[in-house]
Amino acid sequence: MDVKAFVAAIGVDFYTGVPDSQLKALCNYLHDRFGQDTRHHIIAANEGNAVALAAGYHLATGKVGAVYMQNSGEGNAINPVASLIDQRVYGVPVIFVVGWRGEPGIKDEPQHAFQGEITLKLLDCMEISYLVVGPESTGENIAEAMERFKPLLESGRSVAFVVRKGALTYDGKPDYGNEHTMKREKILEHIVSITGDDPIICTTGKASRELFELRERLGHGHERDFLTVGSMGHSSSIALGIALQQLEKTVWCIDGDGAAVMHMGAMAIIGVANPPNLRHIVINNGAHETVGGMPTAAVRVDLPGVALACGYKSAMTAEDFPQLDQALDTLRHGGGLTFLEVKAALGSRADLGRPTTSPQENKEAFMRHLC
Template sequence: MNVNDLIAALGTEFYTGVPDSKLRPLVDYLMDTYGASSPAHIIAANEGNAAALAAGYHLATGKTPLVYLQNSGLGNIVNPMLSLLHEEVYGIPCVFVIGWRGEPDLHDEPQHLVQGRLTLPLLETMGVKTMVLTRESTPTELATWMEEIRPHLAGGGQCALLVRDGALAHLKRKYGNAFLLRREEAIAHILDAAGDAVIVATTGKTGRELFELREARGEDHAHDFLTVGSMGHAGAIALGIALHAPARRVILLDGDGAALMHMGALATIGAAAPPNLTHILLNNEAHESVGGAPTAAHSVDFPAVAAALGYRTVRTAATVDELTRALEELQGSRALSFLEVRTAIGSRADLGRPTTTPAENKAALMPTLRG
């Protein structure tokens, strides 16, 4: 279904959410039409924020908003759905458009399988009327369903379109930035300086590139934790490791979208201030793993934020030479450190995925931490 037909059938005028690869046609359409931060469209830091933004829109206008997300984001949105939007609380109508990762009987990554299986039952439990959108769905079918569902919305209920792969279509938008340093090149230099440090890698292409770099170097994966799901929580994982393995140097490879999603973790890390933790933010100002749509990172001074939250040593880098110097300085640091590395959008076309399971990753890492 073309996104123009989707929008016409839904009749919505305000859009907010977190980008997803299955929803890229919708996100690209919204970027082409409204940009990333306008009265009509805002890319939110996380899905809960999007639900709250939608609530504010409805309170100001009386109209029904649209919130888009990957089904993994339901974990962030359950609280505002049940304690804010629900018809038994404030009764705020909302249309959710949800990318269905891990749908039953289809191959997907392990982090999506449980959530994929539980997505429909979870929506039903929360009283969200749901239609599955497929490649075969027509604008007429969607428009008819929406007419049937409008009394539910008028009564303060919510509905959802659960979008299967390929169900939406729109001309792909190309995203880029002004930075030249490739993320994989930056990770390679970080590995050169890491020694026997444990590395916690954030969700998405960062962990995939770390895994393949280890393979290319003939190294094992016993010093790495690949946060394949739980976007935004790698920082808290790294903090937990650093506090309870104080003799081990810990390096966190974070991303701008992930850091923004749960930015409060930076305050928790700064307050605890483990001297063995180095927080490296690979900032390309984009949700690259799901298409490249922008984050709000272009307006954030991450080094200043880190310094204000208690990080003791703060550095920045945008070139190989700057990165090399910063890593040399931080290698001898005995204080909580933060390094922002500005990187280009883009990765190898043949970039693969980890060939080990999350359980195997855990089993390889834990002896390292206890050794």
């Protein structure tokens, strides 16, 4: 189904959410249609943030907003769904558009398997009526569903469209990009060249995939790296938990800008805990690249400034490889909790693969290396 027919049938003029590859057609269309007009479209920090934004929109206008997300985001959304917008609290109606990763019977990555199984069950548990949208669905089907949903929305209840793989299409190709020149894969090479046997906790998405393949090319084992294949935004907290219990080791966290923004509160906790052995690196290309490339708020956020305000001992930015190497040398030989933002270009290899070991195998090898 052409995404324009989907959007027309839903009939709302405010969208907010977190990009998802399953919803790439919708995200690209919204970006093309609304651009930077935040009165109609906001890329949220996380899915709970998006629910609250939609609630604010409803309070201000009396109209219903739409929240889009990958199904993994249901967990982030549950708190405001249950304790803010539910009919027994404020009764704020929201239309959810949920990308169904890990749908039973559809091959996907391991981090999506369980979430895929419980996607519809979570909606049932939250008493959210839904329609599953597939490649065979039409704009008329969506319009009919909206007619059925209308009384629910008017009574303050929420509804959802669960989008299967390939259900939405869009011919437009938004122009995402930035002015930076360092490729993430090359940045990882420079980081690995200085970390030695130190443990690395790497964020979800393409960074972990590139780190895995880099180790393969170098003939290294994978035991040094914990690849956070799911749970976006939590790599730095995992790294903190390790650093506090392994004070004799230097612990490196390789983070992404979208992930850092998603749960930025983690930086405050890291700053307060103040582990002297933690090195927090955010590779910032200003985009949710793994799920399509839509921009993140980190394009305009002073991440080193945030780190310093949270209590990190020092914070730096690197915009080219000489600056990166100098900063990495400081992180390697300096002391105290430190933060490094690395400005990166968009893009990755077309033939980029995925880890060939399972998450359980990764965990067990990593733990043996730590001990």
